[in-house]
Amino acid sequence: MAIEDRFLDHLPAALRDRVRRGVPLRDLTTLRVGGPAALVCPADNPEQARQFHEAARTSGLPLFTLGGGSNVLADDRGFDGVILHLAGRACDVRGDRVTVSAGLGLDDLVALTLGEGLTGLEFASGIPGTVGGALAGNAGCYGHEVGEFLREAVILTPDGELRRVGPEAFGFRYRGTALRDEGAILLEAVLQLGRGDLGPAAAERAAHLADRLAKHPVTEPSAGSWFRNLEALEPGGRRRAAGELLDQVGAKAMREGDAAVYPKHANIIVNLGQAGSDDVRRLATRMQAAVRDRFGVELQPEVRGLGPGRSLT
Template identity: 60%
Template sequence: MDDARTLLESLPLDLQAQVQRSVPLNSLTTLQVGGPAALLCPVFNPEHALRFQALALDRQIPFFILGGGSNVLADDRGFRGLILHVSTENLDRKGDTVRAGAGLSFDGLIERTLGLGLTGLEFASGIPGTLGGALVGNAGCYGHEIGEFLVEALLLRPDGRLETVGPEEFGFRYRETDLRETGTVVLEAVLRLQRGDVDQAMNLRHERILDRRTKHPVDQPSAGSWFRNLAAAEPGERRQAAGVLLEQAGAKDMSEGKARVFAKHANMIINTGGATSADVLKLAARMKFAVQEKFGVHLVEEVRYLEP
């Protein structure tokens, strides 16, 4: 933490004013677990991103890109580096497309584009997090994914280049892209939508939000599905839900400390109040082991563990 103070004091004054020291990660992640991040750097525009990234590279400080923190488990010991908190929130419409800051809430963007008379994203209503997080993880549900809508994106590459790229650079696939965990920051994106039937889209939006309320722990701290669904048994078939295997392996009865498996969805871990990262990691390991033992299936984590 002393290093963090020295570093902060050595920053130009305009940056010093924006950076926060020792920010608890439990306040920045939806699972509400995690100790302090040494430095939190809000990225409101590409220039901020460039300057903070250059600082991290120059001083050889580890950095982590954070959006809404809805797919991350932070460690109780915190993070000794610099958190680039993507907070670009611009939104401009041009015809059937929107240019949107990656720090916009994804669900807020869905609501705002519908307000602009543009449909398409309503299928994803209720997915927590930011547009940037949705893009690098190719967030989706009900058979659709955000990647289907991307025209281009503004990226900050790990070598300090700002670059506009098309969807091919993302390599969109199931809950994954080539950009996740590479140190590339998604700053903004252009999405192609449609001038469709807004009332119908609104109805679908409300239906999806209600559906989530019945199936997901929307009022309790969680990080969404812990493990990825399995590949389909046959091409063209649906993926096998990891939650079904977890349920059959008895996961719904599992808990560790203050972390427990959500009663209505065996692939979700909830923090019942004061759970530690150790509780959560232990519980996730037990869930994984139970499925391995019962079915010989190796589950792969979807949630990103941020090591100290």
């Protein structure tokens, strides 16, 4: 029996019907690159996620968790495993605490909480992707990170156990968490927000959305900043933008096939139409080499790789 069929055999019938086979990863990622994923499994709630996870473990298939796919480069050869696609979008507001499913869009959560009179998340306006992807990667901008607001979470441990944990289990750091490194999956989060002044919060949201519209590719496919910003020179100082160094080495003029550096942001790669994963990797390697040659600095990718046979994240 093929390994994919063994996986399906381990699922209850209701879940088996939801599984899609051979889905192009370019349709699930914002960079619009990537070949077929063997099995895509949409989970609406923690129990469904646990069952997909268990079937993958029992049948020996690698599993990759995908939220909005806005920080992923998928290989043209695809992924011979299970894509766990977190699709639950529930959100419940009690006082100043918000319980939210990992699959809800982060920007939807910002709008929804402001609509409920809650402030705090407006800094994250316009960050693409899901709440789960944002918390697992500690997404941030304009001086804040989403991890600041987490109070509790439901996670799936690498050995398949659903567990309720506090923020200490996440190990938040700049654009990453120990939780994601260990292979745990965030399924539900409880965030603590404030009841601040809504006027300035709404104005901040509008300003950030306008800023993104002016500086980021909003219509062109991309995966956001390719490289992480550099360590601050002194403790507590600001990180140096990787984009500044890339700008100085002329990255904005670089292109490989249909993969090009965005003309308004030297740290963003856009897909002009038919870019393949090799085009994107060649371009990223050139950008990295140009900065290394001029400044002696080794840029580290922020975007996560997904390739055949195993997740490269």
